[in-house]
Amino acid sequence: MIKGTVLINSETCKGCELCIVACPQGSLSLSQKINLRGYRYVELSQDNCTGCTNCAIVCPDAAITVYRQSKQQYKKAV
Amino acid sequence: MQQEILLDGMECVYQKPATLTDDYLHYCPGCGHAVAHKILMEVVQEMDIQEDIVGVAPVGCSVFAYNYMNIDMQEAAHGRASAVATGIKRVLPEKYVFSYQGDGDLAAIGTAETIHTVNRGENILIVFINNGIYGMTGGQMAPTSLLGQKTSTSPYGRDVEHNGYPLKITDLVAQLPGAYYVTRQAVHTPNTVRKFKKAVKNAFEYQKLKKGTCFIEVVSNCPSGWKITPKETIQYLEEKMFPFYPLGDLKVPGQSKN
Ligand SMILES: Cc1ncc(C[n+]2csc(CCOP(=O)(O)OP(=O)(O)O)c2C)c(N)n1
Ligand code: SF4
Ligand code: SF4
Ligand code: SF4
Ligand SMILES: [Mg+2]
Numbered sequence: 088m089i090k091g092t093v094l095i096n097s098e099t100c101k102g103c104e105l106c107i108v109a110c111p112q113g114s115l116s117l118s119q120k121i122n123l124r125g126y127r128y129v130e131l132s133q134d135n136c137t138g139c140t141n142c143a144i145v146c147p148d149a150a151i152t153v154y155r156q157s158k159q160q161y162k163k164a165v
Numbered sequence: 166m167q168q169e170i171l172l173d174g175m176e177c178v179y180q181k182p183a184t185l186t187d188d189y190l191h192y193c194p195g196c197g198h199a200v201a202h203k204i205l206m207e208v209v210q211e212m213d214i215q216e217d218i219v220g221v222a223p224v225g226c227s228v229f230a231y232n233y234m235n236i237d238m239q240e241a242a243h244g245r246a247s248a249v250a251t252g253i254k255r256v257l258p259e260k261y262v263f264s265y266q267g268d269g270d271l272a273a274i275g276t277a278e279t280i281h282t283v284n285r286g287e288n289i290l291i292v293f294i295n296n297g298i299y300g301m302t303g304g305q306m307a308p309t310s311l312l313g314q315k316t317s318t319s320p321y322g323r324d325v326e327h328n329g330y331p332l333k334i335t336d337l338v339a340q341l342p343g344a345y346y347v348t349r350q351a352v353h354t355p356n357t358v359r360k361f362k363k364a365v366k367n368a369f370e371y372q373k374l375k376k377g378t379c380f381i382e383v384v385s386n387c388p389s390g391w392k393i394t395p396k397e398t399i400q401y402l403e404e405k406m407f408p409f410y411p412l413g414d415l416k417v418p419g420q421s422k423n
Contacts, residue, residue: 090175091175091178092172092175099189099190101193101194101195102194103194103195103388103395103396104195104394104395104396105195105353105395105396105399108396108399109354109355126194138175138178140178140179140355141355143179143180144179144355144358144359145200145352145353145354145355145358146200147190147192147194147195147196147197147198147199147200147203148190148199149181149182149185149199149203151179152177152179152180152181153177153178153179153180154172154175154176154177154178155175155176155178156174156175156176157174157175157176160174160175
């Protein structure tokens with residue numbers, strides 16, 4: 088499986104959980120921590136992200152940046 | 166999209182479009198307005214038209230859309246966004262012009278402007294965010310509220326006797342000869358967001374070809390007005406909203422219903 092990862096802006100995330108619903112891998116979960124505006128924010132909690140971008144596409148607050156292995160990298164790895 | 170090399174040599178495959186400002190969005194958690202803003206700005210970035218587009222913001226929760234969309238924008242009086250967009254397009258015909266309006270704005274106070282703008286076939290895009298409620302003012306019933314829907318002005322649920330029927334204004338405008346492309350989309354899942362984005366691209370391509378009015382309804386949510394969580398709005402949309410407001414094209418080029 089191609090490997091990916093996400094960076095989540097914990098200060099602009101509002102904890103709406105729409106990304107959690109959209110993630111086919113179950114990689115995301117709501118943190119117990121609270122940001123400056125008072126929202127629990129989302130974190131990457133599993134090491135199984137494929138970089139599919141689903142979470143970022145539905146995020147209203149554009150809080151998610153997604154990274155993915157390139158095809159060449161993936162080929163090298165397997 | 167910009168390809169950055171970072172994180173173990175992984176490449177960036179999604180980031181916030183540069184055409185959105187860095188302002189903190191005032192919308193409630195999970196609000197579809199913010200998704201629609203983001204997708205509009207992604208299209209502006211991908212089509213490279215940031216300097217060639219003018220948007221018109223409405224009155225409603227998206228009244229501050231001009232703070233977030235990093236393009237030329239004009240605020241309109243309540244309901245008048247499509248009339249203001251008409252004026253802008255006529256003075257600046259080479260610019261892409263769109264209005265962005267809620268259901269109270271477009272389908273209640275602005276019904277006349279909406280219908281006449283489309284009937285004249287103004288060469289603009291109208292983006293219509295239908296969340297079935299007046300979000301900004303505290304969740305009052307909108308013309309688009311569903312039968313049985315509880316709002317602050319229909320606390321026992323909307324009923325025909327008192328409140329009449331919900332207005333499918335998109336079906337109505339699709340009947341007008343000036344309408345070139347009319348479609349109903351959503352932004353609650355990755356797939357619906359992708360389809361909405363494609364519709365926006367289509368609309369701007371048609372505008373470039375001076376085809377007439379393009380009208381995109383987004384069946385959106387309002388977790389605060391509906392008094393449910395953002396997650397629960399997904400189910401509400403699918404079980405309640407889409408059966409009454411089915412997603413898909415209402416009028417596509419070459420398939421006129423008239
Ligand atoms: C002339 C005028 N009448 C009434 C209002 C009060 N008002 C502000 S927003 C709004 C309705 C907003 O609903 P909608 O267009 O659906 O936008 P939403 O907030 O749901 O996105 C109303 C009635 C106003 N600002 N101006
Ligand atoms: S990129 Fe895909 S797999 Fe990774 S967290 Fe987002 S939705 Fe889940
Ligand atoms: S969709 Fe965005 S704002 Fe909502 S919880 Fe996920 S990262 Fe936060
Ligand atoms: S009141 Fe409704 S429409 Fe307005 S920002 Fe909140 S969720 Fe969005
Ligand atoms: Mg509304």
